[in-house]
Amino acid sequence: MSTCRNLPPLGPLQTGAGSDDRTHAHAGGREMGPKEPNEIDRLVGSRVRQRRMQLGMSQEQLAEHLGLTVPQVQKYEKGVNRIGASRLHKIAGLLGVPISFFFEAHAGGAEAGGAKPGQPDPSVFADRETIALALAFSRITRPQLRRALLELARAVAHLDEPASDKPVSGA
Secondary structure: OOOHHHOOOOOOOOOOOOOOHHHHEEEOOEEEOOOOOOHHHHHHHHHHHHHHHHOOOOHHHHHHHHOOOHHHHHHHHHOOOOOOHHHHHHHHHHHOOOHHHHHHHHHHHOOOOOOOOOOOOHHHHHOHHHHHHHHHHHOOOOHHHHHHHHHHHHHHOOOOOOOOOOOOOOO
């Protein structure tokens, strides 16, 4: 027989002896749960996705190697769920990169402002089409075709910067 039936319901922010304040921690003036994902979680997830796609590995293959479901891998890659340290270690091994690879965009004090001045925003490569375009572009061996494609992309994006006469890396 339970005595809980006679107890009044708890209020949303009741505190006092025996309460657990961790679920109501304040960060930057707003309430968040103890394990709510943040910018770093999204960066790590996007770097997992980027590397997986560079290797031509599907989400299904990564999920199978990790003993997870595809939706769980998707949540990791979107930064919806945090990746624990041991799982990140395993992912790094599967993708053939050091753990530091997943945090590179935040190295050197870039945490506060995102990308370093003059550097592209690391979130640019979180997009599937951008990664596919970059991979396809890297396979073009003729420098004049690479420059023409770069000029086309800049024109479509309304960027005025002309392609340099230097060959694009990888040519």
